[in-house]
Amino acid sequence: MYQWSSSLPNADWFAFLVADFFKWRPSEPFDLIFDYTFFCALDPSMRLAWAETVSRLLKPDGELITLIYLVRTESLYASCLLLQ
Numbered sequence: 001m002y003q004w005s006s007s008l009p010n011a012d013w014f015a016f017l018v019a020d021f022f023k024w025r026p027s028e029p030f031d032l033i034f035d036y037t038f039f040c041a042l043d044p045s046m047r048l049a050w051a052e053t054v055s056r057l058l059k060p061d062g063e064l065i066t067l068i069y070l071v072r073t074e075s076l077y078a079s080c081l082l083l084q
């Protein structure tokens, strides 16, 4: 079950959702996804699933912004290729 929070005055502009990123099925894809150190915190074995899930959640012309810690360049490059 999902849990939403709306206690702040400007809550019309955002919402918090507690869910498994890989299993969540929103009603429509997003224009923008901001990944704030999520990808780089995942076990490398999850990177393909991450790329597939981001692709599913984004509109075809959607934008992905990803903030990462340093990872091995070739691993990051492989993940970027998966998104193309």
Ligand SMILES: C[S@@+](CC[C@H](N)C(=O)[O-])C[C@H]1O[C@@H](n2cnc3c(N)ncnc32)[C@H](O)[C@@H]1O
Residues within 6 Å of the ligand: 019, 020, 021, 022, 036, 037, 038, 041
């Ligand atoms: C490095 S933290 C970054 C969290 C947040 N962006 C921040 O800066 O505080 C990575 C987060 O991903 C969450 N996480 C890991 N697997 C997840 C999943 N399958 N679905 C949703 N969140 C997950 C972890 O619980 C953790 O809170």
